[in-house]
Structures are given as C-alpha cells and as structure tokens.
Amino acid sequence: MKKKTRATAPRGAKRRKSVMAQRPPRASPPRLSVAHNDAKLTIRRLRTQLAKALARIDELQASADTDFLLDIPNRRGFERELNRSIAYIKRYQASGALIVLDVDRLKPINDAFGHAAGDQVLKAIVKTLLGHVRASDVIGRLGGDEFALLLWNLSETDAKAKAAALEEAIDRLSFVFRGRTIAAGASAGVAILGAHAELSRALEEADSAMYVRKAQRRHEA
Numbered sequence: 001m002k003k004k005t006r007a008t009a010p011r012g013a014k015r016r017k018s019v020m021a022q023r024p025p026r027a028s029p030p031r032l033s034v035a036h037n038d039a040k041l042t043i044r045r046l047r048t049q050l051a052k053a054l055a056r057i058d059e060l061q062a063s064a065d066t067d068f069l070l071d072i073p074n075r076r077g078f079e080r081e082l083n084r085s086i087a088y089i090k091r092y093q094a095s096g097a098l099i100v101l102d103v104d105r106l107k108p109i110n111d112a113f114g115h116a117a118g119d120q121v122l123k124a125i126v127k128t129l130l131g132h133v134r135a136s137d138v139i140g141r142l143g144g145d146e147f148a149l150l151l152w153n154l155s156e157t158d159a160k161a162k163a164a165a166l167e168e169a170i171d172r173l174s175f176v177f178r179g180r181t182i183a184a185g186a187s188a189g190v191a192i193l194g195a196h197a198e199l200s201r202a203l204e205e206a207d208s209a210m211y212v213r214k215a216q217r218r219h220e221a
Contacts, residue, residue, distance in 0.1 A: 067141045069119060070126045078140025078148055079199060085138075085150055086197045096152050096193040097159035100206035101129075101166060102214060103145035104185035113177040121175060121184050128169050132162075148206070156192050163188035163213075187214035 065077030073081060082098070089096055103125060110118040122145070129139050129149065138150040151162060170186040189209025191202045 070122060070141055072126060073138065073140035075140065075142045078138065078142065078150075079203075081138050081140070082148075082150055082202070083199055085152075086193060086199060086202070089193050089197060090195055093195065094153070095155075096150060097154040097156070097162070098191045098193055098202050098206045099149040099151065099159065099163050099166070099188050100142070100191075100203070100210045101147045101149065101163075101170075101186050101188040102210050103147075103170075104187060104214070104217070105182075106145040106184060109175075109177070109182060109184070113182075117175070117177050121173075124173055124175070125170055125184065125186070128173065129166065132166055132169060148203070156190070159190045159192065163190050167213075167217075185217075187211075187217050189213050 065073055065080060067074040067077075085096060088094060103121070106118055106121060109121055125147075126139065126141075129147065133139065133149060133151065136152050140148050140150075142148050149166075151159065154162065167186050167188050170184060173184055175182045175184070187210055189206045189212065191206035191209065193202060
C-alpha cells in the first residue's frame with residue numbers, strides 16, 4: 001500500500017512567501033499627496049482671483065452709472081433705477097413722481113466765467129436738491145444742466161408743490177465770480193408714476209412739462 005505523499009512547494013517559493021510576509025505594507029506614493037495639495041492651492045488661488053475680478057467688475061459698473069463730477073447717478077444709472085422703480089410700482093401698486101429739472105442760465109455762466117464756475121454752480125444745486133429729498137428718493141444727472149428726481153409716494157399735488165419748492169430753493173442760490181454776484185435758477189416739470197407708467201413716456205412727459213414751465217418763468221421774468 002502506497003503512502004500518500006503531500007505536495008510541497010519548492011524551497012524558493014517558501015522563501016519568497018516568508019520574505020513577503022516580513023515586508024511592511026507599502027506607504028502610498030508621496031506624489032499623490034503633493035499633487036492633492038497643489039490642486040488645493042491652485043483652487044484657492046483661482047477663487048481669490050475670481051473674487052477680485054468680480055469686485056473690480058462691480059467697481060467699473062458703479063463708475064459707469066455715476067456722474068464723476070457730482071457723485072450721483074448719470075443718465076444710465078438713473079434710468080436703470082427708474083426702470084426698477086416702475087417695476088416695483090406696478091407690482092405692489094405703489095406710487096411715485098418723476099421731476100425733470102433744468103438749470104437756467106448755466107451756459108452764460110460757463111461762457112463768461114469758465115467751466116470751473118459752472119461746475120461750482122452744479123455742485124451747489126445738487127447739494128440743495130439732496131437737502132430737499134428723502135434718503136429713499138433718487139437724484140440723477142441726465143446730462144449737461146438737466147437733472148431728474150425720483151420721489152416716492154407723492155400725489156400729483158404734492159409732486160408739483162415739491163417741484164415749486166425746488167425751483168424756489170435753487171433761485172435763492174447766489175454765486176460771486178470775479179466780483180459779480182450771479183444767480184442760476186431752475187425750471188421743473190412733473191410726471192406721475194402709476195400702474196401704467198413706462199420709462200420713456202414718463203421722461204418725455206416730465207421733460208415736456210419742464211419746457212412749459214421754463215417758458216412760463218421767462219414770461220414771468
């Protein structure tokens with residue numbers, strides 16, 4: 001009867017198994033860790049650059065909508081705000097008034113005393129306007145010697161009274177250039193903003209009312 005023989009592995013194989021069993025587990029390659037850290041730093045740097053770029057865009061947007069001399073919205077900025085306000089008025093059944101105000105005699109002041117004198121007049125007028133409106137109201141420069149005011153929650157009667165008060169306040173301003181005392185003056189027209197208001201129509205209506213008022217003031221003078 002033959003004895004059962006047990007299969008044995010070659011000596012070399014046993015030695016390899018023993019050596020492999022004694023070897024410590026391999027650490028993860030350091031390159032992966034370094035690459036991961038580099039990716040984190042890159043993402044952080046890109047986020048910082050993006051935040052700076054967005055902040056710069058906001059600054060440029062603000063400067064594009066602002067009159068650099070008077071630090072109030074220019075025509076573009078005012079029309080943007082007026083559009084938003086009209087949308088709000090329509091949605092929430094609010095009310096408002098638009099006043100277009102034209103400075104009288106600014107061109108003769110510029111011609112006689114220079115644009116620095118005209119700039120001084122414009123700055124004084126804006127300061128006067130800001131003193132007669134609320135923080136929620138908006139004043140913009142449409143261009144040259146023409147301004148616009150967006151006033152909230154005013155009836156037509158109140159809006160016309162406000163326009164008259166603004167004219168009176170500006171009429172009281174006086175300036176001394178080269179020893180001469182000069183007055184400017186202003187004419188104001190009103191448009192009421194309601195449920196059917198539109199930007200272009202409101203500006204045209206207030207502008208037309210302003211020219212009618214300017215003719216009246218000339219006649220009165």
